[in-house]
Amino acid sequence: MSFSNEVKKEVIRKDNSNRCCHLAELAALIKIEGSLEIVNGNLALKLKSQTASVARKIYTLLKEQFSFWTEIRVRKKMYLDKGNYYIIKVPPQEGIKELLIDCGLINESYILNYKIKEEFLNNDCCRKAYLRGVFLAAGSISNPESDYHLEIVVDYDEYAEELQKLFATFEIEINLRVRGEKNVLYLKDIEEILKVLNIIGAHSTLLEVENLRVYREIKNQVNRKVNCETANLNKTVEAAQEQLEAIELIDRLKGLDSLTPGLEEIAHLRRENPYASMRELGEMLEPSLSKSGVNHRLRRIKKQAEDLKEGQKFLKDQA
16 A cells, blocks of 8 residues: 555544534545536536545545435556546435535536635634545655655646645645646645644654654764764875875885984884874874874975975986
């Protein structure tokens, strides 16, 4: 089962006893997944869902909460996708038109309305229920182990803008772009996604995502620290190797006793401790020397080695 379907199953388990909230949730479900039909001159309603748990939710709302005679059918998908989809039918019967008007989907003249009913926007519980219905009908969320992404796909431009306004009432700025002929509203910011999960009632998922986020942040911090320490260690090893090469060159051409006492002392110490840091070398001296002091002495040794190289090269060229 996909992560999105797991979240939807959790959301569906959230029971809301307010009839106004049931109506708001159903309004979103019908708006996105429903279509009107005329059967023998009478109004009928059909909804199609790709998710079994959402289809059961629609069936329950229509039959148990609003007492409509309803039937549900399972159909096989075609082509590459061999899964099922679900058709919920409400045959012609008394109350269908009134339900659609109550949901704010049509007016008395059967003209479709793309705006969200004002009553649903005025009540906090109904706004949450409507958003819950929108997610169940058209929402998806990526597995947070791989990515942070929540999106809602709807057909009509005007309705997509209405949903943007709905999200804005919760102080969530959701992005909107067009993909083919569809309007895609999406979030990539984890804080905004957590807000949505809280609003629609997916509290267990919220905790799971939060835990994964904390784990990922700690893992990233550890990786950054390890990478930084590895880089510093590599620099230390490279610098030590250059210092040892300079010391060997001076020893071979002139002898270390040609150096001043301070430089000779640090040269022998570096030879004996090839992997020690400058701070550690400074602590081995008596009296101890600061890191910058050790660095200064080693730089002087490297400069003398470079001068010797230049002298050797000059003599070779003259020969």
